Amino acid sequence: MTESEVQQTNTPNSKIKKFRKRIFHPITKKNKDEQQTSLLQEKKNKTEKPIRNEDYEATGFVIDPQDHLYQYWLGIISLAISYNFLLIPARYAFTELDKNYRYIWISLDYISDFIYLIDIFLQSRTGYFSHGLFVRNHHVLQRNYFLSRQFFAYDLLSIIPTDFLYFIPSFRFVSIIRSNRFIRVNRLSQFQELTESRTRFPNAFRIGVLSCLTLTLIHWNCCAYFLICEHLGFGSDEWVLPASAHNETVAMLYTYCFYWSTLLLSTIGDVPLPVTRSEYLFVLFDYMIGILIFATIIGNLGTMISTQNQSRQQVREKMDEIKRYMKFRSVNRKLESKVIKWLDYLYMNRQVLNEEMVLNSDLSIELRKDLAIKVHLDSLQQVKLFNDCEPNLLVELVTKLKPTFFGPGDYVCRKGDIGKEMYIIKRGQLGVVSDDGKTTFVVLKEGAVFGEISILNIPGSKNGSRRTANVKSLGYSDLYTLQKDDLWLVLDNYPESLAKIIEKGKSILRKDNLLDETLTDKKRHIEQDQLLSVQNRIKKLNDIDQSLNDRVTKFLNTYVDSVRLFKQQLSKLEYHYGARKPSISITSSVPSSTPSLPFFANQWKQQSASNILKYRSSSFLDVD
Numbered sequence: 051m052t053e054s055e056v057q058q059t060n061t062p063n064s065k066i067k068k069f070r071k072r073i074f075h076p077i078t079k080k081n082k083d084e085q086q087t088s089l090l091q092e093k094k095n096k097t098e099k100p101i102r103n104e105d106y107e108a109t110g111f112v113i114d115p116q117d118h119l120y121q122y123w124l125g126i127i128s129l130a131i132s133y134n135f136l137l138i139p140a141r142y143a144f145t146e147l148d149k150n151y152r153y154i155w156i157s158l159d160y161i162s163d164f165i166y167l168i169d170i171f172l173q174s175r176t177g178y179f180s181h182g183l184f185v186r187n188h189h190v191l192q193r194n195y196f197l198s199r200q201f202f203a204y205d206l207l208s209i210i211p212t213d214f215l216y217f218i219p220s221f222r223f224v225s226i227i228r229s230n231r232f233i234r235v236n237r238l239s240q241f242q243e244l245t246e247s248r249t250r251f252p253n254a255f256r257i258g259v260l261s262c263l264t265l266t267l268i269h270w271n272c273c274a275y276f277l278i279c280e281h282l283g284f285g286s287d288e289w290v291l292p293a294s295a296h297n298e299t300v301a302m303l304y305t306y307c308f309y310w311s312t313l314l315l316s317t318i319g320d321v322p323l324p325v326t327r328s329e330y331l332f333v334l335f336d337y338m339i340g341i342l343i344f345a346t347i348i349g350n351l352g353t354m355i356s357t358q359n360q361s362r363q364q365v366r367e368k369m370d371e372i373k374r375y376m377k378f379r380s381v382n383r384k385l386e387s388k389v390i391k392w393l394d395y396l397y398m399n400r401q402v403l404n405e406e407m408v409l410n411s412d413l414s415i416e417l418r419k420d421l422a423i424k425v426h427l428d429s430l431q432q433v434k435l436f437n438d439c440e441p442n443l444l445v446e447l448v449t450k451l452k453p454t455f456f457g458p459g460d461y462v463c464r465k466g467d468i469g470k471e472m473y474i475i476k477r478g479q480l481g482v483v484s485d486d487g488k489t490t491f492v493v494l495k496e497g498a499v500f501g502e503i504s505i506l507n508i509p510g511s512k513n514g515s516r517r518t519a520n521v522k523s524l525g526y527s528d529l530y531t532l533q534k535d536d537l538w539l540v541l542d543n544y545p546e547s548l549a550k551i552i553e554k555g556k557s558i559l560r561k562d563n564l565l566d567e568t569l570t571d572k573k574r575h576i577e578q579d580q581l582l583s584v585q586n587r588i589k590k591l592n593d594i595d596q597s598l599n600d601r602v603t604k605f606l607n608t609y610v611d612s613v614r615l616f617k618q619q620l621s622k623l624e625y626h627y628g629a630r631k632p633s634i635s636i637t638s639s640v641p642s643s644t645p646s647l648p649f650f651a652n653q654w655k656q657q658s659a660s661n662i663l664k665y666r667s668s669s670f671l672d673v674d
């Protein structure tokens with residue numbers, strides 16, 4: 051930092067500026083949020099490594115987490131995890147089940163372990179976004195993954211081959227020793243989140259997930275009940291399974307225990323009363339879990355139903371509000387029923403209440419464009435006026451369209467009004483009507499365009515930019531509007547299309563005797579003259595700009611020379627009065643009563659700046 055910069059930051063002025071900033075920009079919630087986000091961003095930037103180009107280069111097989119294949123893989127690993135979640139406790143509780151199908155279970159166990167191993171490999175090859183770019187260098191991905199918490203805390207622990215304990219006689223084929231496989235559960239939740247965000251039926255999916263979760267808990271509880279019964283002895287009291295359970299098949303036993311577990315966890319009750327203390331504790335625990343499960347389920351279902359009805363509810367609230375307002379303002383019955391009918395139509399026919407809001411939500415500009423093209427392009431392609439236009443013009447126009455609605459008898463535009471936009475009919479019928487509105491000259495239908503004449507600045511139009519006819523909505527009509535500025539912005543780049551559209555407008559004007567052909571030619575000549583004079587002026591301005599540049603450069607050179615001269619003079623003076631040696635810095639040795647060099651220099655600068663300004667303004671005055 052130079053001396054003058056240090057001076058500037060510490061001057062009272064800069065302090066006052068800081069103070070004013072603090073006073074006049076109090077910490078609002080928004081500021082606070084911004085601060086927090088910037089803090090988060092800062093933190094993220096600190097944790098995110100600096101950009102290295104080689105990180106983003108593909109060096110081998112890498113999975114893109116946004117790819118469908120990744121989701122399918124998550125589905126496969128979720129199946130393996132669910133298998134362990136369901137079968138490990140079942141095989142441990144129902145030993146018959148384990149014994150009868152041992153070879154099948156062992157094969158499935160190792161298939162699931164194999165899937166776990168593949169998952170480790172695939173995770174080490176899963177790309178991610180850093181600094182907005184996709185990291186696909188597999189060395190970087192591997193290094194990141196194998197040093198991550200995910201690898202050590204979940205994936206490695208879950209694949210430790212605890213099955214070797216089978217060699218110890220007391221653990222022989224005790225499936226519970228494989229329970230470290232549960233640790234991989236976070237992959238299951240990743241699958242759930244990804245599918246939830248991608249599915250077209252999120253509510254159905256959420257209900258499915260809730261049901262699976264509940265069934266899993268009931269299943270575990272069923273296994274725990276069977277284990278307790280076995281431990282206490284079948285038929286030892288009323289609460290446990292009867293002594294005859296010894297002769298039942300595994301399927302029957304499981305069914306009974308599952309039924310019992312469902313009754314208990316759904317808090318329906320109606321099961322034999324516990325007898326021993328441990329039985330009481332178990333039932334108590336089950337009731338508590340049951341309450342939690344059902345509170346969660348009911349809460350989730352409630353939220354889902356209320357969000358589904360949210361838009362309908364909002365509509366109803368809005369309608370009630372308008373009705374209340376009309377009552378308060380004593381609006382007459384006729385108008386009131388018209389407004390209510392209008393609202394009914396509006397809300398019945400527009401599934402999406404605020405199309406603009408949806409299209410302008412958190413989407414990138416490109417996505418918004420794609421969505422607008424998908425939604426509006428079909429309607430625009432039906433518009434005869436744009437039939438011969440270039441396809442790109444339609445794509446550009448699509449993004450500028452705004453939906454609007456009119457009720458029966460509403461005037462969309464009146465003759466003589468200044469035209470600010472044109473309309474495209476999406477649905478409904480409109481009439482070009484006489485001034486009293488009783489005679490309909492033309493009926494405009496779906497795909498027709500109107501209101502273009504007054505915004506196209508058609509040369510020779512007798513009405514200029516005023517509407518040439520009255521247009522009235524015959525029933526309810528859905529229209530798209532296109533603002534004059536937007537249309538011109540697009541048409542400027544498509545002169546051929548512009549010519550065609552103007553020609554079509556002219557033919558309407560000619561039919562209505564609203565086109566002055568002589569005026570067209572005269573106007574064209576005047577416009578050509580105007581264009582020429584504008585071009586000449588631009589040329590002149592360019593020349594002046596060039597000469598100004600040269601003069602300012604000269605001026606600056608003189609300024610630099612003068613400063614140097616001034617410094618030399620000042621040094622000489624100081625030397626003459628014996629204040630210091632000539633080689634020492636000027637500012638440090640200037641006596642406190644003498645103004646310092648920056649002071650003189652600043653004055654000098656200010657003077658030169660005002661001179662330049664004067665000079666410039668005088669040159670500009672010369673232009674005309």
Ligand SMILES: Nc1nc2c(ncn2[C@@H]2O[C@@H]3COP(=O)(O)O[C@H]3[C@H]2O)c(=O)[nH]1
Nearest residue numbers: 469482500501502503504517518519562
């Ligand atoms: N003057 C006129 N306008 C029509 C006719 N048919 C449709 N229109 C449309 O009605 C619109 C009224 O506003 P504009 O003058 O801007 O543009 C007009 C035309 O687009 C017609 O026969 N005569």
